[in-house]
Every structure is written in C-alpha cells, then in structure tokens.
Amino acid sequence: MLLIRTPLLIAGIAGLLSACGGGSAGTAGPSMPAPDATPKVDLQPAMGDFYSYKEVYVNTSPGNTAPPAPLLWYVDIPTSxxxxGTWSETSTNDDAYIRRATSILRADGSTSSFINGACTTTYASPTGTSLKDLAVGVSWTTALAPAPTxxxxxxxxxxxxxxxxxxxVVAEETLTVAAGTFKTLKVVSSASTSYASGNKTATESTIWRDSVTRRVVKENYSSTxxxxxxxxxxxTAAIELQGYADAKRGRQSLNVERFAGPWSGSYSGSYSGxxxxxxxxxxVLDAACGGGQxxxxxxxxxxGQVTFSxxxxxxxxxxxxGSFESPLTINGTWSAGAGVSGNWTLNHL
Structure with a gap:
C-alpha cells in the first residue's frame, strides 16, 4: 500500500487503483531467488509475515517553497x-500524524474494504485485473462503477x-532493492478521477510486483x-521494499525500521503504570511512564529483541x-532485583 501523505485520499482512490500498489539497518536474510519461468502465484500471506517500505515524497506543486518532507517508513502486517483465501492486514508507520489503517482483501488480492480511523470504504467488486491473472501483455481499462460506499x-x-x-503489464524484470533481489512483473498504469468536491486528479504509476506473491517491490507514483x-x-512518491518475512517460502530480510513509530502500553507487577x-x-526507544514520573x-x-531501562x-x-510478536505488539518482563519484577506490553499506535 502506497502511504501517500494525504491519508484520507487513499480511501477515495484505493479501489480504483487496486491493481497497483497502494539503506536498511539491521540483519539482511537471504535474497529472494528467481522463481521458475511459470511460478505458482500465491497471494495469501501467513501470520507472522510483514512487508516494510520506505517512501520518498516530493511536493512538486507550482510555486512550492515548503522544506522537503521527511522519509516515511511503513509496514504491512497480516492480522488474520x-x-x-481472504485475509486482513494493518499498515503502521513512523509518523504519529498518519493513522494506522486496515485493509480487508479478497482471495484475488483486491481490496473489499479499507478502514482508516472512523472511515470505512467498501468496494462492491474488484476493479482492474486480478493480481493472479497478471502476465506480460495483459492490459485493462476500467471505469469507477459501481462506486464505493x-x-x-x-x-x-x-x-x-x-x-x-x-x-x-509491460515486462518481466529481475530487480534488486534494499530487501534483496526479486523476479518481478512491471506494471504501468494511469488513472483519472473526479471527486464530490469538484477536484480532479490524474495519476501515473510504475510498479514492480513480485512474480509469486504479487507484493509491491518498488513503485514510482505521481499525482496532479x-x-x-x-x-x-x-x-511524486517513490517506495521500495526494505525488509520482509515470507514464511511460506522460508525467506526473510529483517530491518529495524519496521518497528519505528509511536507506541503505548503498560507495565504491572511490583509497580504498575x-x-x-x-x-x-x-x-532507539524513548518513552515516558507513570504520568511522567x-x-x-x-x-x-x-x-525484534528489545532491552531498555x-x-x-x-x-x-x-x-x-522482551521480543516482538509482530511489528504491532511486544511484551516481556521487567526486574529491579530483590524480587521486584513484573510484566509489560507495548502496542504500535
């Protein structure tokens, strides 16, 4: 999922763009080997998988004088x-002002609903071509009908x-990014959308998708x-896969940035708060506990191993x-000696 810096807009265009996407610190695992020439497509992830991305956003508006936006790090995590063949996944990020979002996905990889804060967008039917059916030479032209609810x-x-x-789908390409080397399908798309506000948006995107999972490996995106x-x-926005875990194929490339962002939780035992x-x-983790005490x-x-005092x-x-169960939650124990101890938990906001 492309987490552009206008998150409310995502809900408006996610269904229309469902066939396209919406230096890493740490320890890199083995790179993804090139699959067979005719790989078996397997879209559904496993619990414990994750896909961590870096986004570079550039405001290209006429006359823009604002300083460059900071990098955005976000991660897609299956939650059911x-x-x-269907599944759900949550997207978190390191920006406290961009809300955590959840997508409900069909077995063909299209989005059936998108939950962003109090707003739920529901898509009556897939748009574009099923991710399973992508192949070089396949093309599609679709209209926004029926409209989402x-x-x-x-x-x-x-x-x-x-x-x-x-x-x-214009080509098969072997692509190397921070997370490793992948055999991909290169997908080029464009869209034109009108909104109830009277705004009109034109977008262009080039996406490289993993040939087996169809996950976005890299994307270049522009919007006017x-x-x-x-x-x-x-x-413009450019995203690139920085780390991932793929349990079905026993592959991973771990990166610490997948944990970045705001967290909150509690501790209990001899002391609590x-x-x-x-x-x-x-x-680096910095936090305040016990109301600032x-x-x-x-x-x-x-x-995902964490230690702090x-x-x-x-x-x-x-x-x-403690250890992270996933990029969404972590829990463990604390001890101050002399039998003073307890448990703690933190959750990504």
Missing amino acids: VNGD YSAGCTPSTYPTAGTRHGE TTTAQGKVSSY SCSGQISTAG FSIHGSVDAR LSSGGVSGPVFS
Whole structure:
C-alpha cells in the first residue's frame, strides 16, 4: 500500500487503483531467488509475515517553497488469514500524524474494504485485473462503477464520483532493492478521477510486483490534482521494499525500521503504570511512564529483541527485556532485583 501523505485520499482512490500498489539497518536474510519461468502465484500471506517500505515524497506543486518532507517508513502486517483465501492486514508507520489503517482483501488480492480511523470504504467488486491473472501483455481499462460506499465517519468531499483507469503489464524484470533481489512483473498504469468536491486528479504509476506473491517491490507514483477553482497541486512518491518475512517460502530480510513509530502500553507487577513513546528508525526507544514520573530508554534490533531501562531523577530502575510478536505488539518482563519484577506490553499506535 502506497502511504501517500494525504491519508484520507487513499480511501477515495484505493479501489480504483487496486491493481497497483497502494539503506536498511539491521540483519539482511537471504535474497529472494528467481522463481521458475511459470511460478505458482500465491497471494495469501501467513501470520507472522510483514512487508516494510520506505517512501520518498516530493511536493512538486507550482510555486512550492515548503522544506522537503521527511522519509516515511511503513509496514504491512497480516492480522488474520482465512481458509477461503481472504485475509486482513494493518499498515503502521513512523509518523504519529498518519493513522494506522486496515485493509480487508479478497482471495484475488483486491481490496473489499479499507478502514482508516472512523472511515470505512467498501468496494462492491474488484476493479482492474486480478493480481493472479497478471502476465506480460495483459492490459485493462476500467471505469469507477459501481462506486464505493462509505461509512458515516468518512468525509463526503473525498468521495470519487467518476473515474477511469488503464493498466498494462509491460515486462518481466529481475530487480534488486534494499530487501534483496526479486523476479518481478512491471506494471504501468494511469488513472483519472473526479471527486464530490469538484477536484480532479490524474495519476501515473510504475510498479514492480513480485512474480509469486504479487507484493509491491518498488513503485514510482505521481499525482496532479486540479481543484474546482483551478488551483493545481502535485507530488511524486517513490517506495521500495526494505525488509520482509515470507514464511511460506522460508525467506526473510529483517530491518529495524519496521518497528519505528509511536507506541503505548503498560507495565504491572511490583509497580504498575502506563507508558507512551517513540521508536526511531535506528531502533532507539524513548518513552515516558507513570504520568511522567519515569522515563525509559533502550534499543530494538532487527530481530525484534528489545532491552531498555526505566529511570527517575537520574536513578536507574527496572530493566525491561522482551521480543516482538509482530511489528504491532511486544511484551516481556521487567526486574529491579530483590524480587521486584513484573510484566509489560507495548502496542504500535
């Protein structure tokens, strides 16, 4: 999923663009080997998988003088895998202002619903070509019909009212990115969408998808929006796979950035309280606990092993240790000696 810096817009275009995407620290595992010439496509992930991306966003609007946007690191994490081939996954990121989002996906890889905060967008049917059916030379042109439906928590002005999209698989390419080397299908697409606000948006995208899982390995994306008053804004975004785990094929490339972002949780036992803080893209954890009475500082490595200490007034207190169950949650134990100990847990916001 392409996490562009206007997250409410994602819900409006995700269905229309469902056939396209929506230096790593740590320990790299084996690169993905080139599959057979006619690989068996397997879209559904396994629990414990993850796909971690880096996004470079550039505001290309006419007259823009804003400083460059920081890098965005985000990760897609399966949260349920069903016997009928469908699954759900959550996207988290290192930006506290971009909300965590959840996608419900059909067995063909298309999005059936997208949940972003209080807004749920539901897509009645897939658009474009099934990810399973992608092959060199396959092309499609689709219209936005039927339009998606929206929950009460959505913003009506963001609803698309009309749209067309064209896409084509133009080549097979072997591509090397930070996460390793992959055999991919190169997909080129463009779209034009009109919104209830009167805005019109034109987008172009080139995506390299893994030939077996159809996961995005790399994407270059551009968007230009013209308002009803004629104001033009535009941006480009480039994403690249930085780390992943693929249990079905026994492959992984671990990166610490998948844990980056805001976290909150609690600790219990001899002492109890709540904590909230941030994990940096370098794996450094800083947080405040007990309503500001304590601070914690420590580190997380690419394997998900975490150690940190709690201190107050310059005096070190309990030592925490644990392992991430997934990039969404972590729990472990703490100890201050002399039988003073307990448990703790943190969750990615």
